[in-house]
Amino acid sequence: MTASDIAVLDFTAASLGRFAEIEPRTVNWPVVYVIDDEEAGRAYVGETLNTSGRMRQHLRTRGALLRRVRLIIDETFNKSVCLDLESQLIAWLNADQKYQLLNSNAGIVGAQYYDRISYQETFKKIFAQLREDGLFEQSLEDLENSEIFKLSPFKALNADQTRVVLRVVEDLFHDVENSVSETVIVRGEPGTGKTVLGVYLIKLLRDIIDGTDFDGERESLFATFLSNEYQTILGMGFRIGLVVPQQALRRSLQRVFESTPGLAPEMVLSPFDVGKADVGWDLLVVDEAHRLGRRSNQSSGVQNRAFSEINQKLLGDDDQRHTQLDWIVAQSTHRVLLLDPEQSVRPADLSARVQRSLVRDARDTDRFHPLTTQMRVAAGSDYVGFVRSVLRGERPSPPDLGDYDLRLFDDLGGMHAAIKRMDRRFGLARLVAGFAWEWKSKKDRGAVDIALDGIELQWNRTDKDWITSPGAVDQVGSIHTVQGYDLNYAGVIIGPDLKLDPDSRQIVFSRADYHDKKGKQNLPKLGVVLTDDDILRYVTNVYSVLLTRGIRGTYVYVVDPLLREHLARTLPFRSDA
Structure with missing residues (x-):
C-alpha cells in the first residue's frame, strides 16, 4: 500500500485474513478503521496498533451488527495522529447522520502533537476519499457548520475541558457513593465550551449506565469509567436531564439528543418542565444557569400561573423570593450548573447576589471548576x-x-x-x-x-x-x-x-x-x-x-x-x- 491508502474489506475472518497475508502492517502499526453496515445504518470507528487482533475481537462482539471495514493505513501515522483522526471521524460521522454510531465518547481526545496542522490537511483528503466511497453524504463545510456538529457529544475536548469533566465525574461518583448532595459549578466566559462540556458529560454518563463500548480499546482519562464497577455505582435507573432556559438553544439540543445513541430529546428540559414533573432526577445539568428566572412577570399568563403552582407544589408556598434554581434543587439529588454571571441579560435572570453565593458555596466544598481556555473566537x-x-x-x-x-x-x-x-x-x-x-x-x-x-x-x-x-x-x-x-x-x-x-x-x-x-x-x-x-x-x-x-x-x-x-x-x- 502507499501513504494514505484506504482498504475496503468485507468484515469477515476470511477477508481480513487474506489482507493480513499481503499487508504486514496489520500487526504493530497504527491504523484507524471504520466498520459499518450501510443497510442497517450502523458504524463504529476505532484505532489500533494491532489490526489483526483488534478485528478478531470486533468479529466476536460486533460481527453480527457490521458488514464492511475500511482500514486507513498511512506510513506517516503515529499513535497521536490516529487518536486525532479517530476523534475527527467520529464527530463527522455523527454530524452526517447517515449512520448511527456504536461508539461511546470516552475515547475522544483533542491532544496536541508535532505537526498537527499538516495532519489536519491530510484528514481532509481522507474525508474526501471516504465521501467519494459513500461513507459520508454531506460536504465537510456543511458538516462543520451544522448544529449537530457544533453541539455534538462526540466533539474532542481540549485539555481544560478534559480536566473539568474529570473533576466533575469524580465529584459525582464520590457524592453518589457517599449519599452526598452537592451543587457543582462550572464557570466559563463565552467560547470556553460550557455547553459542549455539559453534553459530553451527559453522553459519557449514559454510556457508563448503558454499558456502551465496555470492550473498547481506548486511550483516554475517561476510559476507566467504562466498567461494570462504575455502572453499578450509578445503577441502571440513574436519571439525568439537561436544563436549558433559552428556547432556541433548547430546540437545537433536543435535535442533537434525538440523533445521539443513548440520549433522547425528552432529556432536554425547560425549567418549567423540571418544576412540573412528578418524578425527580438523580442529576440535572443546567446550561446557561445564569438565565434561570426569578419571580417576575412571565411572558404569558399561563407561565405566571405555572410559576405560582410550581412554587406551591415543590416549596410549600409562593414566596416571591423563590427562583427556578429552587425548583432545580428540589427536583434533583445532584446538580451541575454551567454559569457565567456576565452573560445575564435580563433583570429576571438569577440575581448577582445569588450567583455569587453559588460560587462561594461551591468553592467551600471544592465543587467550583473554572474553564479558562477560549475555543470559539480565533482572537483568543x-x-x-x-x-x-x-x-x-x-x-x-x-x-x-x-x-x-x-x-x-x-x-x-x-x-x-x-x-x-x-x-x-x-x-x-x-x-x-x-x-x-x-x-x-x-x-x-x-x-x-x-x-x-x-x-x-x-x-x-x-x-x-x-x-x-x-x-x-x-x-x-x-x-x-x-x-x-x-x-x-x-x-x-x-x-x-x-x-x-x-x-x-x-x-x-x-x-x-x-x-x-x-x-x-x-x-x-x-x-x-x-x-x-x-x-x-x-x-x-x-x-x-x-x-x-x-x-x-x-x-x-x-x-x-x-x-x-x-x-x-x-x-x-x-x-x-
Missing part, C-alpha cells in the same frame, strides 16, 4: 476580556488579535454586504443587534424594523432555529436567538440604546431606545426598581455576548457617532476596514 481569550472591559467603560491596552478579522463600518449597507460575502464563502455569517428597535414585523410581516443608511431590515423571522433558517442572512438576530451559538462571522449593530456621554465620556444607557420590555422591567413583587445604571449592566452584557459570537471575525456598526468614534480609538480594528 484576551479579546473576550478586552471587549468586556471596554463596555464597562475601562480603557485597557488593546491585545494582539493576530489574523482575527475585526472591522468597524460606517455604513450598515456595507457591513451587510460584507456579511453576505462571508456567508457565501464560509457559511454561518449573520447580522445581530441589541434590542434597540421595536419588533414590528412580529405582527406585521411586511413592516420594517431597522432602517439605517438607506437600507431596511427586519428582526429574525423566527425565534426558533433562526441561525439556520431560510433567509437568515438578510435578517437581524437578537440576543435571544444567538446566545449559546457559534457564528463564523458576526455583524454586530450597536444601536442607540448605548451612547457616549459627551461630558463624562462614559458609555451610558438610553431607556427610550431600548425595546426589550422584559429587559428593562422592574420586579415589583421583589421590590426591585431598576435605574438606568442597573439596566446598563444588562445591555452591555448583551453586546459583549454579541461581540463574542464570531469565530473568524466580528464586524461592527455603531449608531451613536460619539460612541463610534470612541470605539474606533479603543478597539483594535483592522486598518483596511
Whole structure:
C-alpha cells in the first residue's frame, strides 16, 4: 500500500485474513478503521496498533451488527495522529447522520502533537476519499457548520475541558457513593465550551449506565469509567436531564439528543418542565444557569400561573423570593450548573447576589471548576476580556488579535454586504443587534424594523432555529436567538440604546431606545426598581455576548457617532476596514 491508502474489506475472518497475508502492517502499526453496515445504518470507528487482533475481537462482539471495514493505513501515522483522526471521524460521522454510531465518547481526545496542522490537511483528503466511497453524504463545510456538529457529544475536548469533566465525574461518583448532595459549578466566559462540556458529560454518563463500548480499546482519562464497577455505582435507573432556559438553544439540543445513541430529546428540559414533573432526577445539568428566572412577570399568563403552582407544589408556598434554581434543587439529588454571571441579560435572570453565593458555596466544598481556555473566537481569550472591559467603560491596552478579522463600518449597507460575502464563502455569517428597535414585523410581516443608511431590515423571522433558517442572512438576530451559538462571522449593530456621554465620556444607557420590555422591567413583587445604571449592566452584557459570537471575525456598526468614534480609538480594528 502507499501513504494514505484506504482498504475496503468485507468484515469477515476470511477477508481480513487474506489482507493480513499481503499487508504486514496489520500487526504493530497504527491504523484507524471504520466498520459499518450501510443497510442497517450502523458504524463504529476505532484505532489500533494491532489490526489483526483488534478485528478478531470486533468479529466476536460486533460481527453480527457490521458488514464492511475500511482500514486507513498511512506510513506517516503515529499513535497521536490516529487518536486525532479517530476523534475527527467520529464527530463527522455523527454530524452526517447517515449512520448511527456504536461508539461511546470516552475515547475522544483533542491532544496536541508535532505537526498537527499538516495532519489536519491530510484528514481532509481522507474525508474526501471516504465521501467519494459513500461513507459520508454531506460536504465537510456543511458538516462543520451544522448544529449537530457544533453541539455534538462526540466533539474532542481540549485539555481544560478534559480536566473539568474529570473533576466533575469524580465529584459525582464520590457524592453518589457517599449519599452526598452537592451543587457543582462550572464557570466559563463565552467560547470556553460550557455547553459542549455539559453534553459530553451527559453522553459519557449514559454510556457508563448503558454499558456502551465496555470492550473498547481506548486511550483516554475517561476510559476507566467504562466498567461494570462504575455502572453499578450509578445503577441502571440513574436519571439525568439537561436544563436549558433559552428556547432556541433548547430546540437545537433536543435535535442533537434525538440523533445521539443513548440520549433522547425528552432529556432536554425547560425549567418549567423540571418544576412540573412528578418524578425527580438523580442529576440535572443546567446550561446557561445564569438565565434561570426569578419571580417576575412571565411572558404569558399561563407561565405566571405555572410559576405560582410550581412554587406551591415543590416549596410549600409562593414566596416571591423563590427562583427556578429552587425548583432545580428540589427536583434533583445532584446538580451541575454551567454559569457565567456576565452573560445575564435580563433583570429576571438569577440575581448577582445569588450567583455569587453559588460560587462561594461551591468553592467551600471544592465543587467550583473554572474553564479558562477560549475555543470559539480565533482572537483568543484576551479579546473576550478586552471587549468586556471596554463596555464597562475601562480603557485597557488593546491585545494582539493576530489574523482575527475585526472591522468597524460606517455604513450598515456595507457591513451587510460584507456579511453576505462571508456567508457565501464560509457559511454561518449573520447580522445581530441589541434590542434597540421595536419588533414590528412580529405582527406585521411586511413592516420594517431597522432602517439605517438607506437600507431596511427586519428582526429574525423566527425565534426558533433562526441561525439556520431560510433567509437568515438578510435578517437581524437578537440576543435571544444567538446566545449559546457559534457564528463564523458576526455583524454586530450597536444601536442607540448605548451612547457616549459627551461630558463624562462614559458609555451610558438610553431607556427610550431600548425595546426589550422584559429587559428593562422592574420586579415589583421583589421590590426591585431598576435605574438606568442597573439596566446598563444588562445591555452591555448583551453586546459583549454579541461581540463574542464570531469565530473568524466580528464586524461592527455603531449608531451613536460619539460612541463610534470612541470605539474606533479603543478597539483594535483592522486598518483596511
